[in-house]
Amino acid sequence: MSEAAPIPVESAAPTLRLRGVGRRFGGLQAVREVDLDVAQGERRAVLGPNGAGKTTLFNLVAGDIPVSSGSIELFGRDVTTTPSRERARQGLARTYQQSRLFLGLTVEDNIYLSIIGVEGGRLRPVMLPAREREMRERAREAAGRVAISGKLGELVGSLSHGEHRQVALAMALAAEPTVLMLDEPASGLSRGERGLLSDLLLGLDRSITLILIEHDMDIALKVAERVTMMHDGRVIVEGTPAEIRANETVHDLYLGRGHRDE
Amino acid sequence: MNSAGTPDATPLLEVDALDAFYGSARALEGVSFSMGRESIAIVGRNGMGKTTLCNAIMGISPPNASGSVRFEGHELVGGSSHKIARRGIGYVPQGRRLFPSLTVDEHLRMAARGGSANGGESWTKSRVYELFPRLAERKRNGGAQLSGGEQQMLAIGRALVTNPSLLVMDEPSEGLAPRIIETLIETFKQLEQEGLAILLIEQNLGVATEVAERQLVMVAGEIATETTAEVLITDAELQRRYLGVEPLAHE
Numbered sequence: 001m002s003e004a005a006p007i008p009v010e011s012a013a014p015t016l017r018l019r020g021v022g023r024r025f026g027g028l029q030a031v032r033e034v035d036l037d038v039a040q041g042e043r044r045a046v047l048g049p050n051g052a053g054k055t056t057l058f059n060l061v062a063g064d065i066p067v068s069s070g071s072i073e074l075f076g077r078d079v080t081t082t083p084s085r086e087r088a089r090q091g092l093a094r095t096y097q098q099s100r101l102f103l104g105l106t107v108e109d110n111i112y113l114s115i116i117g118v119e120g121g122r123l124r125p126v127m128l129p130a131r132e133r134e135m136r137e138r139a140r141e142a143a144g145r146v147a148i149s150g151k152l153g154e155l156v157g158s159l160s161h162g163e164h165r166q167v168a169l170a171m172a173l174a175a176e177p178t179v180l181m182l183d184e185p186a187s188g189l190s191r192g193e194r195g196l197l198s199d200l201l202l203g204l205d206r207s208i209t210l211i212l213i214e215h216d217m218d219i220a221l222k223v224a225e226r227v228t229m230m231h232d233g234r235v236i237v238e239g240t241p242a243e244i245r246a247n248e249t250v251h252d253l254y255l256g257r258g259h260r261d262e
Numbered sequence: 263m264n265s266a267g268t269p270d271a272t273p274l275l276e277v278d279a280l281d282a283f284y285g286s287a288r289a290l291e292g293v294s295f296s297m298g299r300e301s302i303a304i305v306g307r308n309g310m311g312k313t314t315l316c317n318a319i320m321g322i323s324p325p326n327a328s329g330s331v332r333f334e335g336h337e338l339v340g341g342s343s344h345k346i347a348r349r350g351i352g353y354v355p356q357g358r359r360l361f362p363s364l365t366v367d368e369h370l371r372m373a374a375r376g377g378s379a380n381g382g383e384s385w386t387k388s389r390v391y392e393l394f395p396r397l398a399e400r401k402r403n404g405g406a407q408l409s410g411g412e413q414q415m416l417a418i419g420r421a422l423v424t425n426p427s428l429l430v431m432d433e434p435s436e437g438l439a440p441r442i443i444e445t446l447i448e449t450f451k452q453l454e455q456e457g458l459a460i461l462l463i464e465q466n467l468g469v470a471t472e473v474a475e476r477q478l479v480m481v482a483g484e485i486a487t488e489t490t491a492e493v494l495i496t497d498a499e500l501q502r503r504y505l506g507v508e509p510l511a512h513e
Contacts, residue, residue, distance in 0.1 A: 025407065028403070028407070048439070049396070049411075049439045049441070049442070050396060050409055050410070050411025050412050050414075050415065050437070050438060050439050050442060051396055051400070051408070051409045051411065051412050052409075054409075055409060055410065097410040097437060098357070098410070151309075158284060158287070159308075159309060160308050160309040160310075160312075160313060161308075161313065161356050161357065161433075162307075162308030162309070162465065163308045163309050166308070184410070184437060187436045187437055187465075188308070188433065188436060188465060189308065189465055190305070190306065190307045190308060190465050190505045191465070191467045191501060191505045191506075192307065192501065192502065192505045192506035193307065193308060194465075195506075215411075215437065215438060215439055215440060215443075216466075217440055253441070254439055254440065254441055255440050255441060256440050256441035256443075256444040256445075257444060
């Protein structure tokens with residue numbers, strides 16, 4: 001290529017921009033014509049009934065599956081066909097509903113590997129001791145942020161489901177992402193652990209853009225500044241948490257009787 | 263605790279001095295409680311042994327549980343899990359455990375067992391579809407094509423159509439939208455009134471305290487205390503002590 005890659009300088013360009021994004025699985029149109037703009041540093045919640053297409057949308061943004069139609073821009077660049085690994089290197093980290101971990105490795109090693117994954121990209125036989133120490137330290141620090149420090153040396157396979165969720169979150173944080181996508185981070189956590197999660201999310205640095213799928217409204221509507229409501233693969237409402245609470249359609253489809261204006 | 267809710271002397275489920283190990287690590291230590299045809303909730307932080315307790319009751323794992331679990335007077339410890347299920351215990355495991363290639367409808371047909379163990383209206387496929395209309399819309403989709411929440415609905419429906427007299431559920435509300443959780447709470451309350459016993463493990467304290475009056479708190483493989491829904495939901499100190507993230511004081 002003779003031209004230098006364009007450098008995104010416009011601060012107005014959203015961190016994430018979706019236009020007409022769709023995804024079909026055989027006869028099922030899981031995501032339809034989704035337009036979405038998420039600004040740098042924004043806290044966005046994606047809500048919707050079960051089966052609305054939220055996780056599929058995350059999979060499309062992360063590049064885990066290709067779109068059937070439409071385009072995705074990350075930091076002002078088109079990443080529609082960019083592999084997930086490359087999107088991760090650009091600063092996008094996500095967690096999954098069902099944690100994907102190395103069960104035969106310790107908590108610390110799992111987090112450590114997630115740092116290597118975004119940094120070096122491969123395990124080298126020899127690593128500078130200082131570099132190794134720094135990455136280990138980062139792994140332990142991330143474990144502390146999700147209150148799993150007490151289990152650093154334990155095999156992940158011996159931990160409970162909820163603890164797996166904590167490790168997965170630590171792995172996403174340790175990657176020091178600029179866009180953090182969390183898929184139901186509160187599920188499987190006790191009330192105390194949810195309190196910690198909500199403090200953690202509220203305290204996230206503003207350099208991080210947060211996109212959150214969450215059914216725990218105490219967390220979602222407290223953390224989010226804007227809410228995107230999906231139904232049947234479409235975005236049907238977008239607004240502030242207050243607007244979402246006041247919206248009748250949202251209550252009918254999703255919230256039920258609870259969570260009316262507070 | 264008196265057992266005022268159960269006029270007959272034999273409790274429905276009686277767990278006595280139940281121990282369980284993973285290798286040499288003790289996961290359950292002397293767990294004892296009993297319940298009649300009522301709902302009880304087991305709450306606690308992550309990694310305290312709640313799921314292990316469910317699995318030990320169902321004869322799934324760990325294989326070397328010792329102590330006693332009696333259901334309607336029959337000893338379950340040492341029994342195989344399919345026989346335990348056939349005695350009338352329905353199980354909604356954590357992580358759903360569905361068959362990826364079977365459709366929603368096939369899951370329900372396969373699990374269905376006629377009759378009602380408790381004299382209430384019996385659970386059929388169509389009653390499950392009434393409870394979860396979303397499942398009816400997806401009845402021809404395979405387990406692998408369902409979203410997380412849809413899988414959870416199916417796991418609950420699959421346990422209901424066995425028409426159990428005891429329903430053991432490991433975080434049934436996980437991944438479900440708020441409106442569905444409301445419906446579930448109403449359904450569980452109604453089931454209890456019909457005489458179905460529910461043993462509920464729940465991290466969602468709202469669900470746990472709405473469904474069950476009796477709340478057993480697990481800490482490090484033991485039942486640390488039993489309290490009531492009203493006390494648990496209002497006592498911040500109790501919550502902090504047993505459900506909070508501060509390290510618990512070692513005895």
